[in-house]
Amino acid sequence: MTCVSPKVGHHASLNATPKSLWASLDLRSEDAPTLSGSTGAGCRLHVLVRLNVLLWPVGRQTVSLAPMPPLRLVLKNLFKHKIRALLTVGSIAVALFLLCVLRSLVVSLDAGVRASAINRLIVQSSVSLFVYLPESYEAKLRQVDGVENVCRWNWFGGIYQEPKNFFGQFATDADTLLDCYPEITIIDGSNETFQKERTSCLIGKGLVDRFGFAVGDTIPIIPTIFQRRDGRAWEFKVAGIYESSKPNVDQSTLFFHDAYLDRALESGDAEGPRGAGLYVLKTRAGADHTAMMSEIDALYENGPQRVQTTTEAEFQAQFVSMIGNVPLFVGSIGSGVMLAILLAAINTMLMAAREQTRDVGVLKALGFTDGRVFGVLMIQSLLLCGIGGLIGVGFAKAMEPLFVQFLGTMFPGYAVTNDVMLAGLLVTLGTGLFAGIVPALNAKNLPVIQALRATA
């Protein structure tokens, strides 16, 4: 790359500049015309001297061949008003951060559906989530062709210390849980201890992060459904800590023995509904799920409790559907945010373009084609939004662990995925294009003389 300055006058395209314009300019170079005197020349001179320095990437050849806008000019223009650039980048970053977070929340609602295992079926009451299925169903389910293993899940619904500490607790079949859920791995303690000790429990690593529980601790849970005769809290000793490799199993759940609950209910030490909330069926490879689902549903067609058998994905989707309008709300909020950033970006670009009107005239006078002038303004807009967008998206990603900690119970599986980040950057790009187009077009179509006459 050669520098245009100081031999501006020899430049091929500059020679096409009207002579009258040169007459008002003093370029202070050896072989360029050294004329001055008209009013405002000092200022224009200043602009041109600055341009000489700025135009370094523009070689003689590149001017006419490649319409690449001079990057350094773009950057200098962009940060001429540092505060304005910072504020704009800041507001775009904030907005993109928010958009990514909102989008991630909506995506996380479906995370469980997408991660669902294909070899599990769920048997639940067709009447209500709160109706318990008889314990006698288990033996019959085991005989259904294609069923390899069965695991019972019972919602316990207790409270740890106070309601805001909400997390799920399930009474489950300790012997079959890990076989049915191979995505669960024990990272501390052991499954053997859990299976051996009837009052022990497995807890997710999310609970360790939130409450600092460790293996060997006893967790008191105040019951809401299964009241104890002695009026005290239930106590579960931590035998192991699990981690799930997929978002269909919540990382903040406490699993304990259904036998512990059953015996307390049988002996009268506690009272509450008997039965199973759900039966999870692990199926054999190649099992015909459609046939199995209709077979099981038909088994209890005439009661005592009708069941509905679904794939795990359908089961998860049912909960998403029950949450109702949440995605719609979040979507509306997202469009509000989008509108706000778009307006902010357009505002800045209009202001920037207004100030650069005279520069545009000078650039055109120097022989910049309309297309390249367009490019200079467009790239400014894209860069401004791009920097803001990158910061916002990056910040959303960086804050991910914090959000997981605070929203984990309501939005298990919250993650700023690559898709979300890509979408965020595309929004940024779109905003940049949209905000830049009007000022860039204006600049492109502006007659040279009119542009030069403009006052900042």
Added chain:
Amino acid sequence: MALVPFSYNTRSLFVRRSATLLTVLGVGATVAVLSGVLALQQGFETLFSKSGHDDIIVFLRPGSTSEGDSIFTLERVQTMMKTLPDFALNEAGHPLVSGESYLAVRRFKLDGGETNVPVRGVQPMSFEVVGDALRMREGRRMTPGTDEVMVGRKLTDRVQNCQLGDVIQFNTTPFRVVGIFEHDGPYASEIWGDRDRMAEALERPVFNRVVAKLKPTTDLAEFKTRMESDPQVPSKVMTEREYLMSQTEMLSGVLKGLGYFLAFIMGIAAVFTATNTMLAALAARTHEIGILLALGFRPLAIFVSFMFEALLLGLIGGLVGCLLTLPIGGVDTGTMNFQTFTEVAFAFRVTPEVLITAVTFSLILGLLGGAWPALRAATMRPTRAMRRE
């Protein structure tokens, strides 16, 4: 101290109308998001808090937080009805007390997907306890002891099989819809049927709560403590208003938190935009500020002038935001009440509180966005300012 005429600012906003418009819309969008979420929260909370009565008493099992996890056996409910002397009597001399069952059942929505609808099994006395709050809109009340149900008005256009004459199946038993009722509170999202028939159909022989009216002479505070340690049927006693308010805590908290979180984040962006606009306005008028200072206007007057302009910008933005929010007022929506895991329908409510909060917020945005540019304007040297074009 002579103030710079306010028309100077209003005209300035008008002259720079494209920047003004964009800033106003930006602030407006921010304010609209805040007031939209608050209108949702108000609608939800009003549904519960305004429809509760202080003279209706709700009994739950101690330790439970809602009727979803409260249980009373038949014997306990009968004991309560027979032994407690505190219930008010109706004209026929019967105590105004009724046991109810409550279950969230899975139903299909008209537009696809599933939802949880509360089904309440009631005893004949329930109607006397609830009184005029329940109004029949179509058809008639269900007849006690039969397989008939009546459906809340808010369900008819959201959930399948909820029109007059439809048949709703619970487990293996079909129930016929004989009436549609209206209620200002959450009952309008429920299905009501006979308690004993529901218990049989759903295989749930238990009661979930007891509602009653007490004798006017009853000391409620004393009654509450007495019932907590009642040897036969210990129970948690609340007025219906208290009970319904307690049902909104979780979602109301989430919505308020969400609203202010969004407002805070979007507010930062809006303040940045407002600052930008004010700085541009300042840059274009540097020369004029020099003249104003030279004319003898005090720096404080210049500061006040620019602050006024920023506040005006914020205020117009706030009003635009309010205008954007107003149309959603009264629009029906539904949301999951996490306390009972059922969907409850209500309308957005753009209350005066919402609007006041929105306008205050927009003024704060203007204040924050204008403070620094105004300070810069006020601290300019007249000679230097005037030298600028």
